[in-house]
Amino acid sequence: MRTLCWLPALLALLHTMPPGSHSVLPAPTNVKIHSYNLKQVLKWDPVKVENVTYNVTYRVGYNAFYDNDIHSICENITETQCDFPEEIKVFWRVKLRVRAELGELKSNWAETPIFQATRNTTIGPVKSLTLTSSKEDHNSLYVSFLPPFSSIPQQLDLRYNLSYWKASSGLKKPLEETQKTSIKLTGLEAGTRYCVQVNSFTPNLDGQISGAVCETTTAAVLTTAGYIALFVSVITVFIAALVCLFLIHKYSPVIKRWLNPPCRIPLHIEQYLQDPDLHVCVQESENKPVLEDQYDLVSIVETEFFQSTSAMQTFPEDSSQSAEKT
Structure with a gap:
């Protein structure tokens, strides 16, 4: 049909x-x-x-x-x-x-x-990207992944770029290019979360970047020696703090002079602080208006006058009698 x-x-x-x-x-x-x-x-x-x-x-x-x-x-x-x-x-x-x-x-x-x-061709992201921590190594993480395709031709020369960063900062740190699909990150901080991204490339092509994978490094666990060292450190710091407090209390005047050098106050303020009443008197005298000079008139009398006057005072009765006679 x-x-x-x-x-x-x-x-x-x-x-x-x-x-x-x-x-x-x-x-x-x-x-x-x-x-x-x-x-x-x-x-x-x-x-x-x-x-x-x-x-x-x-x-x-x-x-x-x-x-x-x-x-x-x-x-x-x-x-x-x-x-x-x-x-x-x-x-x-x-x-x-x-x-x-x-x-x-x-x-x-x-x-x-x-x-x-x-x-x-278009190269996709790597597969099965994982990031794992180690209980024995607190400052490292292990990165592993698979190539974008299962069979890699020798002529392709496939390589990888890897970058990692602290999850709290986001500042990426690139690693050198490699052909390995298993990498160890060293020199990390214990108990810190890190993230990793990988992209593959060839001399002629750039592959697509993978999604970010994050993991936290294991926190350091103190051993018996570590606990002893921590205890000794705490005691040392405590004793040092007590010594510092004792020295500060004993030499507090010297420390105050070092920290607060004396200031020279003006002379008139210093005089006022020593005798406030004197300052008030001086101020009143300064504010009082200037008056003309005042004086008494003094007359010079001859000696005979003083003598006759004194004789009259010595013999008052005789003087009165002679007056009557007159």
């Missing part, structure tokens, strides 16, 4: 073909190679022919750098994709092509640019 459906359309197409032409079907479009972790697949858009779209099949082939022959890898497929076979090595430089077919009708080849997996 399906053959009978597309047979009339095929006959109509054959009648419209130019003499000697074998291509009346449109070639596939949007032909691309999708490569992830060295797994390649060729994809394209379907070719549509009126009334017979579901009967169009496709043929995929390739030619390598060492010859011009077209090697077929997918034939008479109706899907619009074709996986690369293992015969195409990841370091080969190849060109893929696809065409549509409908019975005797064939389209032109649609080709891809030259492709080399070791240069054109």
Whole structure:
């Protein structure tokens, strides 16, 4: 029934073909190679022919750098994709092509640019990244992971970059590039949480960075000798504190002079502090208005006058009698 459906359309197409032409079907479009972790697949858009779209099949082939022959890898497929076979090595430089077919009708080849997996693939993040601590080693963490793909070609030269940081700071510290998938981080702080990220790369490609994985280093556990050392340290610090307190109490005046050197106060303030009343008197005298000089008049009397006066005082009765006589 399906053959009978597309047979009339095929006959109509054959009648419209130019003499000697074998291509009346449109070639596939949007032909691309999708490569992830060295797994390649060729994809394209379907070719549509009126009334017979579901009967169009496709043929995929390739030619390598060492010859011009077209090697077929997918034939008479109706899907619009074709996986690369293992015969195409990841370091080969190849060109893929696809065409549509409908019975005797064939389209032109649609080709891809030259492709080399070791240069054109997308490298994903590493797998199974783990970060573990050790009870014996309090300053270390162990990092382990798996490559992005199980089989690593020798020609790929896959390497890894690793960075770690304290979860509290976020400041990343990179390590030197390595080919190892198991690494020991040393010189860490005990009882501290660290995070790690890894990304793979080749001389031509950078892989996708992994998600961060975090782990806490084990806290240091004191042994008997450690407890003794801690006890001695505490006692030493306590005794030293007591000695310091005793010296501070004994030499507090000297310490005060060292810490607070004496300040020289102005002379007039010092006098005021010694005798406040004197300062008030001085201030009042300064505020009192200046008066003119005051003096008494003194007269000089002759000596005879003083003598007669004194004689009169000595003999008052005689003086009164002589006066009466007069």
